[in-house]
Amino acid sequence: MTKYDKVFNSPKTSEESLSPEEAVAAIATVTAIADSMIEDVDAESLAGILWEFEVFEEYSEDEIAEIVDRLLAIAEEEGIGPLFNAAKVSLSEELVLDGFAAGVIVLLDDELAIAKPKQAYLKKLQAALDLEDEEAEEIIKEVIAAFKEAEEEEYADDDDDETVVIEDFSEQTYQSPLGNFTVPIPVDPQQGGRIQSQEGVVGFSDDIGTLLRIDYYPFPLEQLEELESVGQEEYLQTILVDKYVPQAIFANVPDASVEYTEYLENTLRGAYYVLIDMPKGSTISKQENNGTAIRLDAYRGLLTFISGEFLYIVSSQHSFLDGETPDSLEEEAEDIKESILEFVETIEFN
Template identity: 75%
Template sequence: MTNYDKIFNSSEISQEPLSPEEAVAAIAVVTAIADSSVEEADPEILASILWEFEIFEEYSEDELTEIVDRLIGIAEDEGLGALFNAASKALSEDLVLDGFAAGIIVLIDEEELVIPKQKQPYIKKLQQALELEDEEAHEIIQEVIAAFQEAEDFEDDDTLGVEDYSEGVYESPLGNFTVPIPVDPQQGGKVQSQEGVVGFSDDFGTLLRIDYYAIPPEQLEELESIELEEYFHSILVDKYVPQAILANVPNAEVKYTEYLQDTLGGAYFVLVDMPKGSTISQQENNGTSNRLDAYRGLLGFINAEFLYIVSSQRSFFKDEPPGSLEEEVEEIKERILEFVDTIEFT
């Protein structure tokens, strides 16, 4: 057997169920242990690496560390082959490239920005196991290297300002809005931001998110000739929900839509049912941790040539069934509107 046959030629498969996102994390865990030992795997370090992935942006660092710790436990109890096969089975088609990138990012030499020569055979085996073409694999490797290079350039550029949230206010990089930060660091409050989106979350299940897009001039002209309700439906239901929610929670379903003609100059509300799609988990009696069911409310509106999609999450613990759909719609809609009232548009 070659050094990696125990991983990629194993017939064992863990019976522990993995979500597609956990499958990506599992590949990172397998990669980290492949040339070392389970004892050397650090859950916190691996979680901090994975937290940079967009698919994990709605997890808290503690939740991600908990997931990684569980995956390391599976590797220790059942072997790397069993964990990799479970990950391969759970990995959705749209996350295969993320899985490969998770392996790359664990092995990259951050100083030289290359994959060390002794690690290249593993990467080739991983590529083959995930059935990626050479061109696809090369592109992912280059993207990971470019991301490291960009981060390094940022750290070395003294002209770049560092965002300061000490006064409790977030300002969009484009300068189109400011908003008081609605989460408390003492309760695990976090601000995750990049151009086009900012999310506020904490350890108690709070999730408030603002996605924003500058509307191109030609699209603004088109808006004059089409109904806003039709426009918002095409953006939120036909594009945003499939790309931002269904891609990560395949069983999610739009349960309610409403056009609010007299709100914010015309707004569109969507409620999405997300089974096992909450950003927080509940500990079971057997020690495992399962993500909670959740509703996600989305409110789309236009302000000063920007399209905004503001969202909020409502999680349900097992002993807390949801109310009627009408009650949940009104509660989540009100929470979003209260949050929007705190935003100062410029």
């Protein structure tokens, strides 16, 4: 009996019916469980991975999370073999490659490679889905290439941003296109000061490590009911920690982690603050001897609050130059929080 017989050689099939899209999610779920315990699987991270798939573009995050929870429950009650068999039966011909890609993504390590111990599982998954070697290799290459491309993008300022290099500060303030705020420009063109903007975002940065960014979203009235139901602290925490950080930071800096959180009840009528440790996640880089550029380590602070008819997320970073040692976590959290609050004080909300 081989290691993965429980997955690929089970005679049983789950009695639960799956849609073709759920079958893709089931393959990802089985792959996540194959070398671990069900209770060790991070359902939220798994749902986040699936949310990036085009096949789930019509699904909300909550719907995908519900699917993952249901699949984990099936695996716990019936076993991963019956779940895989149900997935294989339910997987449409058009989604076979997506199913294999879902398994590949789950197996990728931090170096965007598939560790040797995991390659045996992937070979068996390939065989179970009746894929030729060339097809499987092409999918693996495409998945890795997509992740590398995402890592190379500026998470705040991708190529679609409208980037303006500031050369003249005759206009001393920046005004939001929606007219909801104005703010004095906080960077100096002589230090490489620049503005990156796109719909709902403006970032101010320079060559010496400054990063001040404002994300802003119209606050729909229907959200008031949810806010009042769960309370402002929990609502802001959910927006920042459960939604914004995974999409804007974790998706681009895999090793990033939330290290500090704080609810500021008496600030801005209630605000939620987090500090993120971002190894090799700074927006500035250092040049290696071989000519390659490597991003510096950084701490990123984010503060979210509601003002008028908009929800804001204001952020700042501290990048660590060669030889620079971070202060204690508490000191870094406090220093970056104060820098954000000082910046927020300069913003005039309309």
